[in-house]
Amino acid sequence: MRTFKPTALTLALAAALAAPLSYAQQADATDVATDEQVEQIVVTGTRVAGRSVSDTAVPIDIVSADVLERSGNTELNQALSIALPSFNFPRPGLADGTDTIRPATLRGLSPDQSLVLLNGKRRHAASLVNVNGTVGRGSSAVDLNTIPTAAIKAVEVLRDGASAQYGSDAIAGVLNVRLREASEGGNMTLSYGVRNTEYSTPTATPPAGATWSAPNPVSRSLTDGETLTLSGWKGFDLDGQGYVTVSAEFKDAERTERGGWDFRQQYPLVNGAFDPREQTIERFNAWYGEPQIEQLTLFVNSGLNIGPGKLYSWISYQDRAAKSGGFYRRALDDRNVIEVHPDGFLPIIAPDVTDASSAVGYEWDNGDWSFDASVVYGYNQMEFTIENTVNRSIGPSSKTEFDAGGFNYDQIVGNFSAVTSFDVAALASPVNIATGVELRRESYSIFAGEPDSYRNGGVLLPNGNPTQSGAQVFPGFRPANQVDESRNAVGVFVDMEANLTDQVLGSVALRAEDYSDFGSNLTGKLALRYDISDSFALRGSLQNGFRAPSLQQQFFTSTSTNFINGVPFDITTFPVNDPVAVALGAKPLDAEESTNFSLGTVFRVGGVSVTIDGYRIDINDRIVLSENLTAANVRQYLADQGFIGIGGGRFFINGVDTETTGLDLVVNWNLPTNNTGDFDFTLVANVNSTDVTAIPEVAELAALDPAPVLFGRVNVLSLEEGTPKNKLGAIVNWSLEQYGVTLRATRYGDVLTPGTSADRDFTLTAKTLVDIEGRVELTDNWRVSLGIDNLFDQYPDAYPTSLNGTGNTPFSNYSPFGRSGRLLYGKVSYNF
Numbered sequence: 001m002r003t004f005k006p007t008a009l010t011l012a013l014a015a016a017l018a019a020p021l022s023y024a025q026q027a028d029a030t031d032v033a034t035d036e037q038v039e040q041i042v043v044t045g046t047r048v049a050g051r052s053v054s055d056t057a058v059p060i061d062i063v064s065a066d067v068l069e070r071s072g073n074t075e076l077n078q079a080l081s082i083a084l085p086s087f088n089f090p091r092p093g094l095a096d097g098t099d100t101i102r103p104a105t106l107r108g109l110s111p112d113q114s115l116v117l118l119n120g121k122r123r124h125a126a127s128l129v130n131v132n133g134t135v136g137r138g139s140s141a142v143d144l145n146t147i148p149t150a151a152i153k154a155v156e157v158l159r160d161g162a163s164a165q166y167g168s169d170a171i172a173g174v175l176n177v178r179l180r181e182a183s184e185g186g187n188m189t190l191s192y193g194v195r196n197t198e199y200s201t202p203t204a205t206p207p208a209g210a211t212w213s214a215p216n217p218v219s220r221s222l223t224d225g226e227t228l229t230l231s232g233w234k235g236f237d238l239d240g241q242g243y244v245t246v247s248a249e250f251k252d253a254e255r256t257e258r259g260g261w262d263f264r265q266q267y268p269l270v271n272g273a274f275d276p277r278e279q280t281i282e283r284f285n286a287w288y289g290e291p292q293i294e295q296l297t298l299f300v301n302s303g304l305n306i307g308p309g310k311l312y313s314w315i316s317y318q319d320r321a322a323k324s325g326g327f328y329r330r331a332l333d334d335r336n337v338i339e340v341h342p343d344g345f346l347p348i349i350a351p352d353v354t355d356a357s358s359a360v361g362y363e364w365d366n367g368d369w370s371f372d373a374s375v376v377y378g379y380n381q382m383e384f385t386i387e388n389t390v391n392r393s394i395g396p397s398s399k400t401e402f403d404a405g406g407f408n409y410d411q412i413v414g415n416f417s418a419v420t421s422f423d424v425a426a427l428a429s430p431v432n433i434a435t436g437v438e439l440r441r442e443s444y445s446i447f448a449g450e451p452d453s454y455r456n457g458g459v460l461l462p463n464g465n466p467t468q469s470g471a472q473v474f475p476g477f478r479p480a481n482q483v484d485e486s487r488n489a490v491g492v493f494v495d496m497e498a499n500l501t502d503q504v505l506g507s508v509a510l511r512a513e514d515y516s517d518f519g520s521n522l523t524g525k526l527a528l529r530y531d532i533s534d535s536f537a538l539r540g541s542l543q544n545g546f547r548a549p550s551l552q553q554q555f556f557t558s559t560s561t562n563f564i565n566g567v568p569f570d571i572t573t574f575p576v577n578d579p580v581a582v583a584l585g586a587k588p589l590d591a592e593e594s595t596n597f598s599l600g601t602v603f604r605v606g607g608v609s610v611t612i613d614g615y616r617i618d619i620n621d622r623i624v625l626s627e628n629l630t631a632a633n634v635r636q637y638l639a640d641q642g643f644i645g646i647g648g649g650r651f652f653i654n655g656v657d658t659e660t661t662g663l664d665l666v667v668n669w670n671l672p673t674n675n676t677g678d679f680d681f682t683l684v685a686n687v688n689s690t691d692v693t694a695i696p697e698v699a700e701l702a703a704l705d706p707a708p709v710l711f712g713r714v715n716v717l718s719l720e721e722g723t724p725k726n727k728l729g730a731i732v733n734w735s736l737e738q739y740g741v742t743l744r745a746t747r748y749g750d751v752l753t754p755g756t757s758a759d760r761d762f763t764l765t766a767k768t769l770v771d772i773e774g775r776v777e778l779t780d781n782w783r784v785s786l787g788i789d790n791l792f793d794q795y796p797d798a799y800p801t802s803l804n805g806t807g808n809t810p811f812s813n814y815s816p817f818g819r820s821g822r823l824l825y826g827k828v829s830y831n832f
């Protein structure tokens with residue numbers, strides 16, 4: 001069993017945090033709760049100190065801690081998907097590790113085409129690469145759910161490309177999570193939620209002569225998914241010279257189950273007749289919903305005035321133990337050992353995720369210059385245990401639980417920046433200029449599982465044919481899959497901003513980066529804002545961007561063994577440098593390159609603000625995961641090249657070009673009244689469209705007859721129509737004295753679940769989810785909240801029986817809001 005081992009750097013950074021912590025214990029504690037109001041001053045998208053969100057040349061949203069807390073769901077990704085117009089967080093199931101680390105998307109692009117910062121510093125990615133058929137297939141992105149909402153002061157979201165300012169990944173935008181900086185006060189919140197829901201799905205007719213009958217439709221009433229969350233934060237004063245803020249969260253979430261009725265034959269025939277147990281077996285046999293999660297998270301954020309500047313640091317740690325289901329194996333299935341599982345079995349994927357980060361930095365002024373130097377470390381590991389399963393090739397002596405191995409990723413980033421300003425006579429303001437350098441080292445490794453998790457034990461099927469190797473549902477990583485790779489990168493930038501006239505704000509940025517694996521890249525950005533009046537402004541930007549191929553995409557590999565006509569063939573996800581992948585046409589991955597245009601308006605009058613921003617994002621050479629290339633002519637081609645026993649596989653490749661266009665609308669209206677309370681109205685909307693304009697081809701495969709498809713219809717349509725083409729949200733917040741109410745409605749537009757042919761496409765029609773929460777301040781310290789998410793118990797459209805061949809998986813993974821139904825919740829909060 002692998003465990004997290006802190007590196008020397010991690011320990012050093014932890015020691016840097018320990019000093020202010022011990023100092024804080026000596027300072028006077030306070031019992032006075034502070035109401036932290038997030039100033040509408042942004043640090044994302046601009047390096048000018050004191051720039052307000054309403055005066056920027058690019059669209060920026062601020063999502064405050066209060067907004068994040070007004071929901072029954074404690075996941076940061078879910079809270080952001082409700083608050084932001086173009087941010088989506090689908091909740092796939094039956095997708096191996098993606099059930100546990102779920103990707104989110106911005107502006108319909110890939111999850112790894114948005115950059116995530118923590119306190120303005122690059123956040124490390126998850127070690128998982130999404131290789132199954134979900135939104136974000138082939139990506140490896142930051143797991144925002146490693147950051148508890150209790151630790152957050154605000155999230156700044158730059159809805160514009162920013163590679164020239166921040167480097168790789170910032171194609172769709174930038175999310176900057178700002179940690180709470182409290183020197184006094186604190187909060188403890190206990191929340192409890194439970195799903196109370198009803199849903200119906202159609203059911204296919206059992207096979208001819210069946211002794212069991214299917215209800216049609218299936219209607220179910222369920223109460224499940226109990227979730228208990230205890231979270232809090234506490235601020236400590238460093239004798240007026242700084243702060244230490246400690247935040248923690250414990251979450252215990254039970255699974256939800258939204259399966260359908262399995263109409264199929266379950267047991268082998270008995271003397272030519274159906275087994276009597278067919279009439280009594282439980283046919284709701286899928287674990288199709290939210291995973292079971294037990295999670296503990298700790299954040300410590302600190303700052304201390306020392307000498308001419310401020311020493312700052314943070315450290316975080318999260319352990320997430322999850323369980324989710326695979327596809328059910330029936331008793332009669334060749335993948336089952338009936339002596340071990342006489343009634344069939346539901347294999348369980350139980351990953352343990354360890355995530356940690358630490359940082360130390362110092363910012364100071366010297367004359368007209370402001371400097372910032374820092375080192376940030378991040379680590380993520382995912383290790384898989386497979387439970388309630390079997391290695392069919394070992395037979396009746398097989399274990400039912402296996403250590404399947406896993407992978408980890410870590411990142412060390414060193415930053416140095418300098419900012420100053422100088423007067424230019426012809427300009428209306430001083431020119432603000434920032435420059436700096438960033439050094440980054442990344443490492444990625446895969447470690448093998450125990451031998452029984454991947455080996456073939458040699459036991460044959462009853463018909464004499466060999467069977468699959470390894471643990472059912474998730475064969476372990478083999479020693480041949482083990483990798484330990486790293487790379488270095490260096491980037492330098494310059495960023496200038498000034499008021500060219502009293503009405504025109506301009507900014508320009510230029511950044512050069514060099515990677516040890518694929519080479520260098522140069523990006524630039526120009527942004528302008530024209531204030532026509534105090535109430536109305538135009539703004540726009542033009543830029544190019546890039547995303548470096550991740551180590552996960554370059555080196556992830558896994559292998560399973562299939563038998564074709566009794567002959568074993570290894571089916572592999574190949575790293576791009578593998579000789580087999582090269583023979584199939586793989587080449588070293590290069591950076592994705594983008595061109596972004598945006599044009600928008602800003603309108604402000606009284607308590608009303610309106611922003612409308614249109615955008616176009618062209619991306620060339622997107623990195624995608626190919627189809628599984630296992631056709632007979634592919635196997636023969638590989639054999640002709642000298643690769644005997646290789647059944648084919650898949651690999652990452654550049655070559656998909658896309659055009660994305662869209663429009664964001666954000667309306668805010670603050671309406672205070674004398675007698676009926678204060679109202680805050682928010683309307684957010686997004687319209688988004690992506691077209692695939694080119695797909696990759698390789699000469700090696702094009703020469704085969706028939707030529708196998710390298711990137712097929714399902715994956716093309718997933719990019720084009722796998723996220724809502726439109727989304728509309730309306731939020732009303734009301735408060736009067738000690739009372740408060742939040743009413744929220746979110747409409748998700750149509751989403752296509754693509755099939756291998758047009759007749760197997762399935763459209764998820766638009767749905768509107770309504771949430772409501774009421775709050776009351778019982779005293780100055782105590783607050784109670786009660787709420788309902790998905791008040792009207794909306795579900796995505798269920799598959800027709802023609803597209804649900806098992807009956808037990810009735811909903812699509814492409815649903816933008818999941819498939820768990822109504823959530824009832826309550827919260828008790830204590831401020832101190």
